[in-house]
Amino acid sequence: GENVEQHPSTLSVQEGDSAVIKCTYSDSASNYFPWYKQELGKRPQLIIDIRSNVGEKKDQRIAVTLNKTAKHFSLHITETQPEDSAVYFCAASRGTYKYIFGTGTRLKVLA
């Protein structure tokens, strides 16, 4: 069935360094790829998304890249800050009704 693999499951970086989280999807018809951030005890919140007709998208310190041929997409966070510490989830969707989520990456930014 459809599957999204996410790596790494945990990631520790020094404040100011960059963090990269990678996801691979199985359904070649997937065309929408959102990233959510979930702080402890809170709801997931969308931080950035990309559609299959675009290769890269940036929003300040956050960027997402998509490689349709290899069926993978990545989240890049530059100049990390302690408030970036959270669990990050990727998802893939064909159309928009059904997201398949990755299993999450716990990012810890060390001051």
Add this chain to the structure above:
Amino acid sequence: NAGVTQTPKFQVLKTGQSMTLQCAQDMNHNSMYWYRQDPGMGLRLIYYSASEGTTDKGEVPNGYNVSRLNKREFSLRLESAAPSQTSVYFCASSEGGHTGTQYFGPGTRLTVL
């Protein structure tokens, strides 16, 4: 705008009891979703409603039923709770169609003893 709201925030049930989780959104969204979140397993879709009047199964529908009461409200029912249903439940909504973004409620933490 409150966005997506859920009740209750916390619930403890005994095995075999039933309960209904409530979800409402005030964003005039067409589509609504129920997920469960378990440690190490991400978010898994239980049921969704693409539009008022329709519901469909997601990845893990067994043991659950849903009702799309109207455009605003989408409820999740556990008829006979089991310990395996201990989880955090999130409701979400989106405009539907090709606009994509799902907005999540604050979650309900359910424990089944």
